[in-house]
Every structure is written in C-alpha cells, then in structure tokens.
C-alpha cells in the first residue's frame with residue numbers, strides 16, 4: 001500500500017478530520033509501541049482557544065497523548081501543535097480535537113479508563129493499562145469535574161443526609177443525596193455543622209426554602225445546620241426508619257454482648273454464635289433460620305426483650321394518620337423506657353428528644369428503601385476502592401459512581417462523532 005494511503009487509513013482509524021492528518025506511523029518493535037505522528041494543515045486559520053478569535057501563529061510544540069492500544073502495542077499520538085499569540089490572551093496552544101485541554105490522553109483513551117472505573121478499582125486499572133495510580137485518579141477527578149460542571153442544577157425537594165467513615169474509621173465525610181432522583185448531590189469533609197451548612201449555602205436561601213423533607217440521622221450537628229439554614233426546619237426534618245433501625249440494632253448488639261459475657265462467666269454458651277440472628281432483618285431470614293431462632297427469641301433472655309422492642313418499633317411505620325402514630329409511638333416509648341436495658345433506654349430517650357422528626361418520618365412515607373440503597377452503594381464504593389490515599393479521592397469516587405454525572409471528555413463528542 002502506498003505510504004499516503006496508509007496515513008489516510010490511520011487518520012480514519014483514529015477519527016482525525018481536517019485540518020489534522022497523520023503524516024507518519026512509526027512502529028517500534030523494541031518498545032512495543034506505535035507512534036502516530038500528526039500534523040495540522042495551514043487552513044483554516046488558527047484561533048485562540050479562549051476567545052476563538054483568528055490569530056497569528058507563534059510557534060509549534062511537540063505534544064504526546066496516550067491513545068487506545070493498537071493490537072498489543074501501546075499507541076502514542078504525537079502532534080506538532082501550533083501556538084497562537086492572541087492580543088487579549090497572550091501565547092496559547094490551539095485546541096486539539098482528540099483531547100480535552102491539559103490531558104495527556106486522547107478522549108477515547110480517557111473514555112476507556114472511565115468505563116473501566118465503573119467496574120474495577122484504581123489500582124487494578126493502573127496495573128492493567130500500564131498507568132500510574134495518580135494518572136488513573138487524575139482521569140477520574142477530571143471526569144467528575146466535567147460532570148459536576150455539566151450537571152442539571154434543579155434544586156431537590158427531598159434530601160437525605162448521611163455520614164460515612166473511611167480508611168481509619170474516624171475520618172468522615174458527609175453525603176447529601178436527592179431522594180427523588182436517587183443521586184448524590186454533595187459530598188463534604190467531616191460530619192460537622194459546617195459540613196452540612198456548606199451544602200445549604202451552595203443551594204442558596206430560595207432553594208433551601210423549597211426543601212420539603214430532610215431525612216437524616218439524629219445527629220446534633222446536622223440538626224443544628226438544618227435549623228440554621230432551612231426555614232421551618234423542625235417540620236421538615238425526618239429521622240427515617242433506616243437510621244432508627246441502625247441505632248436500635250446497635251443497642252440490641254450491646255445488650256447481647258454484655259449478656260453473652262455474663263453467661264459465659266457462669267459457664268453457659270447459650271448465646272454463642274447467635275449474633276447474626278439478632279441483627280438480621282426477620283423478613284430476610286429463611287424458614288429454617290426463623291425456626292432455629294425461635295427458642296432464643298422466645299426466651300426470657302435480656303437480648304430477646306431488646307430484640308422484641310426493636311422489632312416493634314420497625315412495625316410502627318406506615319400509619320399515615322398522625323394521631324394513631326403518636327399513640328403507638330407513646331406506647332412503644334413507655335415499654336422501651338421501662339425495659340431496664342440501658343442501651344435500649346438510651347435510644348428511646350433519643351427518640352423522645354426528637355419526637356417530631358420521628359413522627360414526621362413515620363407518617364410521611366419517606367422512602368427508606370432508597371436511603372438504604374444509597375448507603376449500601378457508598379459501602380460498595382468504599383470496598384471497591386481499597387485505599388483512597390486521601391479524602392479527595394474518596395469524595396471523587398462517590399461523585400463518580402453515585403451522582404449520575406455525564407463523565408466523558410468534551411472532545412469525545414466533537415472529534416469522534418463520525419467514528
């Protein structure tokens with residue numbers, strides 16, 4: 001094949017359009033590398049990348065981008081990229097259609113990494129594609145920045161607020177999600193009042209006024225932030241089933257651990273290996289598990305009493321009439337507070353203290369399943385990322401996976417639309 005035809009084929013393969021074309025393809029068997037040399041024709045005239053004004057050329061610089069592999073060969077695009085001298089913006093490198101400004105990768109290569117990031121962790125991808133950890137994390141970070149800039153800013157009417165720990169367990173981030181759209185809308189460092197206030201400030205006073213429900217844990221700094229920034233906060237704050245289940249579940253577990261220690265000291269192994277029974281949602285137990293659990297849950301053990309109180313609270317959701325809900329919760333509270341089980345009494349007092357928010361939740365059909373789903377997806381992001389190195393990467397990963405963002409490079413849409 002004549003040299004010119006080969007160059008034209010390569011131009012087509014990588015989706016180049018005039019005025020850019022392939023001048024030469026260099027094959028290095030030694031380095032297992034294909035190097036595609038690209039040049040720009042003289043027409044159309046050069047333009048400033050900032051203001052799009054036609055400008056005089058200044059000089060050219062050689063730039064390199066990693067592209068999709070060719071067969072088993074790593075493939076590098078090498079271009080002589082003109083720089084212009086704009087009256088307003090000074091010396092600037094002209095835009096290239098195969099890559100976003102500042103990237104060392106072509107848009108198609110970044111898109112490949114983005115697709116991989118949806119399924120595998122940074123470390124695995126960096127090994128498979130021969131990139132550094134920082135390069136993969138950089139592609140993820142830029143994808144998130146693009147996505148956040150493009151995001152539809154329509155303010156939510158119902159949000160869920162969660163804290164989640166990472167790495168050393170006492171490092172936290174605050175995650176805000178839009179309950180209706182089921183996407184994460186904000187991630188902040190820490191779990192302080194300021195962390196959540198940052199979200200409300202971003203949202204602005206008008207959109208804060210438009211919030212109808214705010215589902216959260218009974219966590220004082222979040223409550224304080226919401227009271228500070230959202231009008232009529234107390235009517236809107238909702239302590240949802242998911243979070244109350246978590247507190248009661250922890251209380252049952254504390255009762256079990258303590259009682260188990262006491263029993264063992266008296267030579268009884270009755271509670272040994274039973275942890276799972278007490279913590280699992282009964283709806284998710286198999287028939288045989290439920291039968292195996294029967295002698296324990298019907299016993300006079302303290303943990304059986306704690307468990308019954310927890311499960312009773314779980315049945316108090318879905319009464320739409322507030323009067324009914326209030327009466328039932330009052331009965332539940334009286335039972336819990338007389339239980340002589342310190343961890344259960346603690347949660348009961350917490351519920352009493354935030355009575356309005358609990359009743360708001362119990363009667364308002366806030367979709368607990370969705371809050372729970374977001375939470376388990378955050379846990380998945382955490383597990384998959386094995387070592388985020390820092391909070392910024394963790395935050396990016398949450399946005400990347402859970403915000404429904406449009407992540408691909410701009411250049412992908414322009415240059416390769418025909419491919």
Ligand SMILES: [Zn+2]
Nearest residue numbers: 048051086089
């Ligand atoms: Zn300019």
